[in-house]
Amino acid sequence: MSLSFDITDPATRTRLRPAAAAAEKRPLIGLSREELGEALASIGVPERQVRMRVQQLWHWLYVRGVADFSLMFNISKDLRAELDANFTIARPEIVEEQVSNDGTRKWLFRFPPRGAGRPVEIETVYIPEEGRGTLCISSQVGCTLTCSFCHTGTQKLVRNLTAGEILDQLLTARERLGDFPDAATPDGAIVPAEGRKITNIVMMGMGEPLYNFENVKKALLIASDGEGLSLSKRRITLSTSGVVPEIYRTGEEIGVMLAISLHAVRDDLRDMLVPINKKYPLKELLDACRAYPGLSNAKRITFEYVMLKDVNDSPEDAKELVRLLKGIPAKINLIPFNPWPGSNYQCSDWETIEKFADYVNQAGYASPIRTPRGRDILAACGQLKSESERLKKSERLALEAMMIAGHGEA
Incomplete structure (x- = not known):
């Protein structure tokens, strides 16, 4: 049975909810060092102190993970008060x-309004595995791509997330998991005693990351900064449905691992499953992959392939997949389809998936079958959708009935 926590309890409200006035203050999370310096100068921090203060803030925000200026002990009380009056962290x-029966966690986050807009909500998922923990981060509220097998694609795009909102998902998840050191001991260890729980991040949540390139770039460069969150770029994966013009820029300007949501080996089928294919067909997409900066056997591209019964799972599809990827250092993740209420697809039979994987593997490509995680809380691949589009109770019951009937493994 999955667990759902009531975050509106009075005992925890102060700790988990931002201050009411926070939306009126400028957020500091997501600013570059240069922008942080400009922000400090704007409230009167002397020019000779700006660099030092930026280093202090960077450490408190991204190493210690504090969300309260009052905890920044090596900054004067007066400056802390000034920071709190003008900015928000x-x-x-x-x-x-929600906590799945397999340990997967899903958070529904609400961000305050921007300008004349309204609050927005997105979902973020944490997947614990032996020796690692992966956080699946969203880049947009909703999505424009309308991939026919994806639940997120049924929610219209509301807006892009800012770099700060992208990073806030990582910071909040680390805080909830106890993944930051104790802020009260600034001279002690800077990692938790038992090691990091979040070791990897994937831009595979709600939205198309490359349609929000600048904010995603900014957030990932901060996440991989060696003096802050310090995630290796080899432990950061950006997944795209195929925004060809931005793929090369991703490798050149961000330098993280790349994943492609492929899902079909023919243009006619991919046009239906992943409509962006009409704009950037398979040949253009795969040419962009071959030109990805730094591509090698040590830095392979991951191709994601959702297994849809009697749609894209035939032996002929497996053979064509191998032919298409010839010459590209690659790994193929085979993803059993995760059902959601209203979907028109079923998951391929397990025997079919295994035969598909065997053929691809024998051709020289790693082809792991992704273990479904968090299906019982709609946290699996393709199932995310924000609270503003919350499932009705009848839809949840329909999903449960689908699972019981054997349309997918829980």
Whole structure:
């Protein structure tokens, strides 16, 4: 049975909810060092102190993970008060936290309004595995791509997330998992005693990351900064449905691992499953992959392939997949389809998936079958959808009935 936590309890409200006035203050999370310096100068920090203060803030925000200026002990009380009066480092509101029966966690985050807009909500998922923990981060509220097998694609795009909102998902998840050192001991260890719980991040949540390139770039460069969150770029994967013009820029300007949501080996089928294919067909997409900066056997591209019964799972599809990827250092992740209410697809039979994987593997490509995680809380691949589009109770019951009937493994 999955668990759902009530985050509106009075005992935890102050800790988990941002201050009411926070939306009126400028967020500091997501600013570059240069922008942080400009922000400090704007409130009167002397020019000779700006660089030092930026280093202090960077450490508190991204090494210690504090969300309260009052905890920044090596900054004067007066400056802390000035920072608090003008800026915010508050976490987003956690509307709901669910824990799957397999340990997967899903958070529903609510961000305050921007300008004349309204609050927005997105979902973030943490997947614990032996020896690693992966955080699946969203880049947009909703999505424009309308991939026919994806639940997120049924929610219209509301807006892009800022670099700060992208990073806030990582910071809040680390805080909830106890993945930051104790801020009260600034001279002690800077990692938790038991090691990091979040070792990898994947831009595979809600939205198309390359349609929000600048904010995603900014966030990932901060996440991989060696003096802050310090995630290796080899432990950061950006997944795209195929925004060809931005693929090369991803390798050149961000330098993270690349994943392609492929899902079909023929243009006619991919046009239906992943409509962006009409704009950037398979040949253009694969040419861009071959030109990806730094591509090698040590830095392979991951191709994601959702297994849809009687749609894209035939032996002929497996053979064509191998032919298409010839010459590209690659790994193929085979993803059993994760059902959601209203979907028109079924998951391929397990025997079919294994035969498909065997053929691809024998051709020289690693082809792991992704273990479904968090299906019982709609946290699996392709199932994310924000609270504003929350499933009705009848839809949840329909999903449960689908699972019981054997349309997918829980």
